[in-house]
Amino acid sequence: MGDNLTLHTDKYQINMMYAHWKNGSANERAVFEVYFRKLPFGGGYAVAAGLERIVDYIRDLAFDDEEIAYLRTQEENYDEGFLAELRAFCFTGDLHAVPEGTLVFPNEPLVRVDARIFEAQLVETALLNFLNYQTLIATKASRIKRVAPNDRLLEFGTRRAQEADAAVWGARAAYVAGFHATSNMRAGMRFGIPTSGTHAHAWVQGHDSEEEAFRKYAEALPDHVTLLVDTYDTLKSGVPNAIKVAKLLREQGKELKGIRLDSGDLAYLSKRAREMLDEAGFPDVRIVASNDLDENIIAELKAQGARIDIWGVGTQLITAFDQPALGGVYKLIAREKDGALEPVIKISGNPEKISTPGVKDAYRIVSLETGMAVADYVCMPKEGEAVRSGAPLKLLDPLHPHRFKEIENYEVFPLLHPVFKEGELVYELPALPDIQKFHERQIALFWPEHLRKLNPEPYLVNVSRGLWEQRAKLIERYHP
């Protein structure tokens, strides 16, 4: 199997494409949007990620000979005319998306696809696959970053990741949210993420003594020595042997960079190790900790006064262990009928799952007094609901739309940016370090109340009166 991702889709998309082609509706315009309904990890925000992969995917979409040959083997016995249509397929629509690193919230559009239904339907599965996973990992990484904002964060997850793609794109998502380096060399090569590594227990086990293992390692890589000190006994042998090697290195004009703790009581061991290193004259040797860390354990360790400078985080981050999926959905919001776009709704017994019809935009409203984000505002600029910085704006309480708050002294920033226009890429993908900086600036826009790990204050996503009324009208149509 090559790396063509065009058939990275659910069969039902191909079924629907076929049925549209048969019925002559394949060229009708359709608008879909991606959003999620619930924030992951019980948190107050999510961090958008996945756009770069979406761009690559859309740009490279092509049913090559191999894909067409495979489709011919399917029992549906697709018409040759349909396969010829697929052979000529490329994306010719518009795509808008929030830039990677943006803080995003439930029920606001993250991506909008406006294209022939034939194209818009195909891309659902892959778009959700990329966006759901990468946004989830960037969000988890951002939560970890929040509890250790001034420490160095290393992504160590590959061995526990859900296969290779998850490892490299997860490493990238972690970097977007402020991690400093990854252990995954392929992610380093592909994305230019700094790489970092210590050594494994196997290195120590593979020598006659811990001291010999440390010495040999230091001889081989004298400028980059971080020694794993817990193979036998952290305080009785690991740290003392590391200090011996630190002295040897110093005699050569080099310095031991760090030690790594990977088991036991990390608070206690790090404090004792710090004292031992300081007393021996090595106050600059950094202490790295690993062992099933996540934002809760790191926060707890910090509260206990742990003397850890660098955190290696693997399993819990790369697998989003405490919430392994983000429930982003791709919903049809408008379709072409008699030459015009008409909003469409999806009704559900669960009021939270009723979709919000209509082609909409989302804006971040930032107070000019405080410089902080006040709310996000979702509206239909094409239906006369334009927002302008400073014009008085009514923010409706989403549960009680008769209640509202009026604001005046603010700036607005559109969340959705044009990415593809009539199939052409019109978006310049930012360099990864710039995405990381952008994310930092995004974080700075939000009060800590919305960012805290536990029971955060919900940030408001406001729906305009027009959208609210249109939704009510359509609900009424289907449930009079």
Ligand SMILES: Nc1ncnc2c1ncn2[C@@H]1O[C@H](COP(=O)(O)OP(=O)(O)OP(=O)(O)O)[C@@H](O)[C@H]1O
């Ligand atoms: N002081 C601490 N407070 C809270 N959690 C801690 C503290 N020290 C370590 N932990 C965490 O507790 C868990 C301990 O894991 P585990 O029960 O596997 O013990 P271990 O010491 O790693 O043993 P093993 O040698 O089998 O790896 C890890 O997730 C670790 O990060």
Ligand SMILES: O=P(O)(O)OC[C@H]1O[C@H](OP(=O)(O)OP(=O)(O)O)[C@H](O)[C@@H]1O
């Ligand atoms: O705990 P995580 O957050 O997933 O971080 C990665 C873990 O992977 C390694 O352990 P492993 O037992 O696989 O190998 P090792 O023998 O090198 O310790 C490392 O020592 C960490 O404990």
Ligand SMILES: O=C(O)c1cccnc1
């Ligand atoms: O470099 C390390 O210490 C490392 C890398 C991957 C997994 N565990 C540890």
